[in-house]
Amino acid sequence: MSEQNLLNEVAGFREAWQVKEALEKSGTDFYEVKGEVASTVVQLHPKRLKLEVAKVLEETPTTKTLRLVAADRSALPPFQAGQYINLFTEINGVSTARPYAISSSPSQRVYYDLTVKRAKDGFVSNYLLDRVAVGQHFLSSGPMGTFHHNPLFHGEDLVFLAGGSGGAPARSILLDILDRGLPHRFHLIYVNSYIDDVIFDEEFRGLAMRHESFSLSEVISRPPTGYQGYTGRLTQAVLEQLLDKIGDKMFYVCGPTPFNDSCVELLTALGVKRRRIRVEANGAPKAPNEQKGWPEGVSLDDEVTVTVRGRGSFRSRVGEPLLNALERNGYGTENACRSGECSLCRVKLVSGAVFNPQEAHLRKSDRDFGWIYSCVAFPTGDIEIQL
Numbered sequence: 001m002s003e004q005n006l007l008n009e010v011a012g013f014r015e016a017w018q019v020k021e022a023l024e025k026s027g028t029d030f031y032e033v034k035g036e037v038a039s040t041v042v043q044l045h046p047k048r049l050k051l052e053v054a055k056v057l058e059e060t061p062t063t064k065t066l067r068l069v070a071a072d073r074s075a076l077p078p079f080q081a082g083q084y085i086n087l088f089t090e091i092n093g094v095s096t097a098r099p100y101a102i103s104s105s106p107s108q109r110v111y112y113d114l115t116v117k118r119a120k121d122g123f124v125s126n127y128l129l130d131r132v133a134v135g136q137h138f139l140s141s142g143p144m145g146t147f148h149h150n151p152l153f154h155g156e157d158l159v160f161l162a163g164g165s166g167g168a169p170a171r172s173i174l175l176d177i178l179d180r181g182l183p184h185r186f187h188l189i190y191v192n193s194y195i196d197d198v199i200f201d202e203e204f205r206g207l208a209m210r211h212e213s214f215s216l217s218e219v220i221s222r223p224p225t226g227y228q229g230y231t232g233r234l235t236q237a238v239l240e241q242l243l244d245k246i247g248d249k250m251f252y253v254c255g256p257t258p259f260n261d262s263c264v265e266l267l268t269a270l271g272v273k274r275r276r277i278r279v280e281a282n283g284a285p286k287a288p289n290e291q292k293g294w295p296e297g298v299s300l301d302d303e304v305t306v307t308v309r310g311r312g313s314f315r316s317r318v319g320e321p322l323l324n325a326l327e328r329n330g331y332g333t334e335n336a337c338r339s340g341e342c343s344l345c346r347v348k349l350v351s352g353a354v355f356n357p358q359e360a361h362l363r364k365s366d367r368d369f370g371w372i373y374s375c376v377a378f379p380t381g382d383i384e385i386q387l
């Protein structure tokens with residue numbers, strides 16, 4: 001049998017061949033189509049965006065929103081509500097980056113709002129809050145991250161447990177639902193230490209008054225005297241009061257890591273299946289030494305030598321995530337989530353040991369071949385790595 005006859009016997013081959021001939025007749029060039037697809041992908045999922053600060057909005061005494069537009073004023077790439085961009089910056093000669101959830105609605109692509117809360121000793125947050133002005137330019141990654149609302153698969157009954165800056169992705173999801181007139185119910189349980197910390201307070205309250213599908217419950221851990229709402233920690237008893245029944249609810253959790261852990265524990269105790277709880281990662285742990293497996297006798301303030309094979313070495317504190325130490329010493333590596341999830345910051349551990357906290361979602365092959373995620377790796381002795 002000839003090659004052509006043989007191919008004609010393959011299921012679907014004739015139909016595919018007819019489509020090819022029709023495309024050729026109509027003047028469509030396969031290579032051109034391929035190029036168009038590639039350029040569409042680049043527009044929708046760009047590696048880097050050039051952004052400009054169009055506005056700086058004061059939210060609370062410790063929080064501002066940077067409204068960023070495309071430097072060339074083109075439409076920004078689409079994103080899914082809840083996703084983040086990684087904002088690259090240079091501070092005092094150190095090139096670094098931080099992921100920030102987009103707090104604006106994906107329904108418009110003129111700007112991304114990044115809502116930045118001051119972190120204690122926050123190298124980048126202090127810079128963004130104190131030194132950034134309208135007109136300043138930044139590079140960022142495109143929108144990314146798996147913590148987002150999926151209107152098709154997450155059901156229509158949504159509960160968002162937010163702590164502090166977790167209000168940012170919550171706002172994006174809420175606005176997305178309202179802007180698109182989706183039939184979802186959205187209950188935001190928003191926990192803050194102080195009443196002055198509540199971001200988007202007026203906006204959330206106004207939206208809750210105007211939209212039956214949105215309900216807001218605030219919990220203030222350290223309330224002023226006479227405060228009437230929920231106070232203290234978010235407990236199982238409070239959650240039971242706030243959630244009439246669990247049903248098919250989808251839960252989103254975003255806040256500081258201890259808050260996230262505690263929410264997952266509480267929801268699990270209430271019978272929520274783990275697959276109905278979506279948790280946003282939140283950076284390297286502040287106290288890795290409190291996690292299981294931390295080597296005895298090693299202190300966060302100990303100093304170690306990090307050698308970058310073929311390039312040089314520097315001293316670093318055990319408690320400083322390796323990626324931060326590398327950047328501080330002029331060794332950049334690709335990164336995005338800075339939370340142990342995306343694997344972009346992988347470096348090869350040639351010798352020595354690092355502590356991989358529970359945040360490091362290393363693949364088995366990474367572990368087997370000595371790769372570590374530098375954003376959440378803590379050298380517990382002298383190490384040599386390869387970039």
Ligand code: FES
Nearest residue numbers: 336338342343375
């Ligand atoms: S930057 Fe994503 S795993 Fe390190």
